[in-house]
Amino acid sequence: MRTILLIVQKEFRQLKRNRQMLPIIFIMPMVQLLVLSFAATFEIKNTNLYIVDNDHSQLSREMTAKFRGSPFFTITGYSEDYQSALQALELRKASQLLIIPSNFERDLHKQDKAKVQVVTDAINGSAAALMSAYAVSIIHDFNIKLLVETFPLVNLLDPIDIRYSFWYNPKLDYTTFMVPGILVLLVTLIGLFLSGMNIVREKEIGTIEQINVTPIHKYEFIAGKLIPFWIIALFELAFGLTLAKFVFNIPMVGSIGLIFGVASLYLIAIMGLGLFISTLADTQQQSMFLSWFFMVIFILMSGLFTPIDSMPAWAKAINIINPIHYFIPVMRNVMLKGSGFADISKQFWSLVCYGSISISLAVWRYRKTS
Amino acid sequence: MIILFGMPVVQVLLFGFAITNDIKDARIAILDKSNDYMTREITNKLLSSGYFILGENLDKDDQIDKVFRKGNIREVVIFEKNFAEKIEKEKHAAIQIIADASDPNMANLLFNYTRSILNDYQRQLFKDKQFPMQIQTETRMLYNAELKSVYMFVPGIITILLMLISAMMTSISIAREKELGTMEILLVSPLKPLQIIVGKVIPYVLLSCVNAVIILLLSFFIFGMPIQGSLLLLIAETVLFIIMSLSLGIFISTVSQTQQMAMMLSMFALMLPTILLSGFIFPIENMPVPLQYLSLIMPSRWFIIIIKAIMMKGSDIMFLWRETLILVGLTLFFIAMSVKKFKVRLA
Numbered sequence: 001m002r003t004i005l006l007i008v009q010k011e012f013r014q015l016k017r018n019r020q021m022l023p024i025i026f027i028m029p030m031v032q033l034l035v036l037s038f039a040a041t042f043e044i045k046n047t048n049l050y051i052v053d054n055d056h057s058q059l060s061r062e063m064t065a066k067f068r069g070s071p072f073f074t075i076t077g078y079s080e081d082y083q084s085a086l087q088a089l090e091l092r093k094a095s096q097l098l099i100i101p102s103n104f105e106r107d108l109h110k111q112d113k114a115k116v117q118v119v120t121d122a123i124n125g126s127a128a129a130l131m132s133a134y135a136v137s138i139i140h141d142f143n144i145k146l147l148v149e150t151f152p153l154v155n156l157l158d159p160i161d162i163r164y165s166f167w168y169n170p171k172l173d174y175t176t177f178m179v180p181g182i183l184v185l186l187v188t189l190i191g192l193f194l195s196g197m198n199i200v201r202e203k204e205i206g207t208i209e210q211i212n213v214t215p216i217h218k219y220e221f222i223a224g225k226l227i228p229f230w231i232i233a234l235f236e237l238a239f240g241l242t243l244a245k246f247v248f249n250i251p252m253v254g255s256i257g258l259i260f261g262v263a264s265l266y267l268i269a270i271m272g273l274g275l276f277i278s279t280l281a282d283t284q285q286q287s288m289f290l291s292w293f294f295m296v297i298f299i300l301m302s303g304l305f306t307p308i309d310s311m312p313a314w315a316k317a318i319n320i321i322n323p324i325h326y327f328i329p330v331m332r333n334v335m336l337k338g339s340g341f342a343d344i345s346k347q348f349w350s351l352v353c354y355g356s357i358s359i360s361l362a363v364w365r366y367r368k369t370s
Numbered sequence: 371m372i373i374l375f376g377m378p379v380v381q382v383l384l385f386g387f388a389i390t391n392d393i394k395d396a397r398i399a400i401l402d403k404s405n406d407y408m409t410r411e412i413t414n415k416l417l418s419s420g421y422f423i424l425g426e427n428l429d430k431d432d433q434i435d436k437v438f439r440k441g442n443i444r445e446v447v448i449f450e451k452n453f454a455e456k457i458e459k460e461k462h463a464a465i466q467i468i469a470d471a472s473d474p475n476m477a478n479l480l481f482n483y484t485r486s487i488l489n490d491y492q493r494q495l496f497k498d499k500q501f502p503m504q505i506q507t508e509t510r511m512l513y514n515a516e517l518k519s520v521y522m523f524v525p526g527i528i529t530i531l532l533m534l535i536s537a538m539m540t541s542i543s544i545a546r547e548k549e550l551g552t553m554e555i556l557l558v559s560p561l562k563p564l565q566i567i568v569g570k571v572i573p574y575v576l577l578s579c580v581n582a583v584i585i586l587l588l589s590f591f592i593f594g595m596p597i598q599g600s601l602l603l604l605i606a607e608t609v610l611f612i613i614m615s616l617s618l619g620i621f622i623s624t625v626s627q628t629q630q631m632a633m634m635l636s637m638f639a640l641m642l643p644t645i646l647l648s649g650f651i652f653p654i655e656n657m658p659v660p661l662q663y664l665s666l667i668m669p670s671r672w673f674i675i676i677i678k679a680i681m682m683k684g685s686d687i688m689f690l691w692r693e694t695l696i697l698v699g700l701t702l703f704f705i706a707m708s709v710k711k712f713k714v715r716l717a
Contacts, residue, residue: 018628024631024634024635025634028634028639032642032643035661035664036642036643036646036647038657038658038661039646039647039652039657039661039665040646040651040652041652041656041657042474042475042652042653042656044653044655044656045655045656046655046656047655048655089512090679090683090685090689091689092675095655108505113505113506114505114506115505115506115507115508116505116506116507116508117507117508117509117510118507118508118509118510119509119510119511119512120509120510120511120512121512121513122511122512122513123513123521123522123678123682124522124653125392125521125522126392126475126479126522127653128511129479130478130479130482132509132511133482135507135509136507136509139505139507140505140507142505143505146505159457159461159462159463159492159495160457160463160464160465160488160491160492161462161463161464161465162464162465162467162485162488162489163464163465163466163467164466164467164468164469164481164485165466165467165468165469166468166469166471166474166477166481167438167468167469167470167471168438168470168471168472169471169472169474169477170471172471172474172477172478173474174474174475176472176474177472177473177474177475182642185642193633193634197629197630197633201629201630204549204550283546284542284546284629284630284633285542285543285546285629288538288542288629288633289377289538292534292538293377293380293381295641296381296530296534296641297381297384297385299645300385300388300389300645301384301385301388301389305389305645305651305652306389306390306651307393307396307473307476309393309394309395309396309397309444310390310392310393310394310395310396311387311388311389311390312387312388315384315387315388318384318388329441332441332472332473333439333440333441333472336472337438337439337441337470337472338439339439339440339441340439343439343440343441344441
C-alpha cells in the first residue's frame, strides 16, 4: 500500500513541476465546456430567406409580412428575379427561397387554389427538413387565417386532436442535452490521454528502467500510475457539474452520488484502456496516434452528437467496445430524468466488465523486463 | 506507417456510414387505451414508416416515466379510450404524443414525423372534406434532394481528419526532437530556421496528400459524393488546406516544450473546436453571435464551405476566392508566427 502511495506522490510532484501542463489540464476543459456547450445546437433560430415576389398583390405582401414578422426568418433579399435568388443561394447569402408566382392572388380567388414554392438549400439535410417545415407551417397558418376571415362559419377542426408534450426539457433547450455529454468527453480526454502518455513517456526518457529494477510489483505500479489521474478527473467532473448547475442551470434530478459512483468506475475502465495502449506503444507519438484514433471513433459514435438508434447494426455492434457510449446515457438519464440504479444497471455492469478487462490487459501487457 | 494510412481509411468508412442525423428505427412505446381497429391501423402506419420501431406496449399511465428513465424509449403515443367510436360519432378524438426531450433535436423531429403521419391518416379518412381557397406549398430541396446526411458529414470528416492528422503529426515530430535533444544538433548546424521548418514539413505534406487522395477516392466511390465542380480546383484547395494545417502544427510545436504538451494542445485546442465550431455537425447560423465570430478563425470552417461548394454546388473559384484567401492568410500567419518564435528561441 505504501509503495502505491509513494508512486502517487511522485506523479503529483511531476505534475506540479510541469508549469505548462497544469493550465491545460485544469483550465482548458472548463473553458471548452463553457464555450462549446453553446455551440452544439441544432436549434434553428434564424433562416436567411430570399423572397421572389412576382405577384406584387396585396395578398403576396401580406404573406411576406408574415415571414418578416417571424423571429425564425431574416429576409436577406426581395426581388422579382429568380436568377439572382438562385445566386444568393449559391453564395450562401440565403438558405431558403420563397417564390410567389404571378397571378397568385387572382388564382386563389378565381380557382380556389394557388401555388407558392419553397426552395431550401438541403446540404444539411436535417436542418433543411426543419426549415422547410417552418416555412410550410407559416404559409399554412396564413391560409387558415385567410379562410377564417373570408368564411367565418367553416369548421376547420381536424378530427384527430394531436396533443403533445415534451418531457424532461419542455423548452427543448439544447444545452441541457449537450452539457452532460461534453462533460463526459472532457473527463474522458483527461483520463485516456494522460494515462496513455504516461508510461510511454517513462519508456522514452528511460526512467522506466529505474522503476523496473526496484522491487515494485506490477499491480502497484499500475495502481500508482492510475490513482493520480483518477483523482484529477473526478475533481474536474465535480467542478464541471458545479458549472453545469450554476452557469447552465441544468436540472439535476437524479442522485449525485450515483453519478460519481458510475464515473469512478468509468474512469477506471477508460484509464485501463489508456494504459493498455501505452504498454503497446514504444514512443509517445505512437501512443498518441493510437489513443487519438480510438478517441475520435469513440466520440463520434458515442451518441453524443448523433443518435445511436439511426446507426446501422454493425456500427452498433462496434459500439460494444466504446466506453463513452455507456457513460453518456447514464449521465443524461441520471441528471435529467432522475434514473435510479435499476434503470442504468445494464450500463453499470457493462462498465464493470469493461474496467476489469482493460485493467487486466494493461497489467498483463506491462512487462518489467524490456 | 500502417497507422498513418490505415486510420483515416477506417475512420472515413466508419463515420460515413455510422454518423447520421436521419431518424431511423427510433423506439417508441404505445399506450393504447381503446385498442380498436382504428388505433391498430394508426399504430401499424407509424411502425411501417421506417422511422419507428415498437419498443414496448404499455397499459398504464404511470409506466411512461419508468420507460423513459430506462432511456430506450424516445416517444410514447397515447390513444384515448373509445377512440374509433368517438371519431365516428363526435368526429373528434385525441392522441397524445409524449417525447423524451432530454434529446431536444430528436424529440422535435420525432414529434414532427409522428404528426405528419397522423395528418396523412386523417386526410385519407376524410377525403371529401375540402377547403376552398387553398394555398399549396411546393417544397424543393436543392443540392441534396434526398436529404442524405452523408453529404453533410463526409466533407466534415475529410476536413477533420486532414487537419488533425497534419497538425498533430508535425507538432509532435518537432516537439519530439526538442524533447530528445536532437533539435540542438539541427540548430547548431548552418541551416536557417526557415530551412529547418520547410525541411521538416515536406515529408508530411506528401503524406497528407496521399491521405487526402485516399479519402477523396473513398468518398467518391463508396459514399457516392458528387464532384460537380472542377477536380483540379478541389485538389488545389486541399493542398492549400494541408499546408495550412501543417503550419498550424509547426506553430503549436514552437510554443510547446514536450510532446505531451504539443499533443494536449493539438488535441484539446483543436479537436473539439474543429468538430463543434466548424459547422461540421452543428450549423454555424444557429450558434450565439459571439461564437459565430469565434468560428471565423477556425480554418476548418472555411475548408468545409469550400469542399461542399465544389462537390455539391459545382462552384468555381469566382465564388470561393474569399474563403481561399482566408486560408492563404492563415497559412502565412502561422508560418510567420512560428519563424518568429523560432528565432526567439535561438537567441
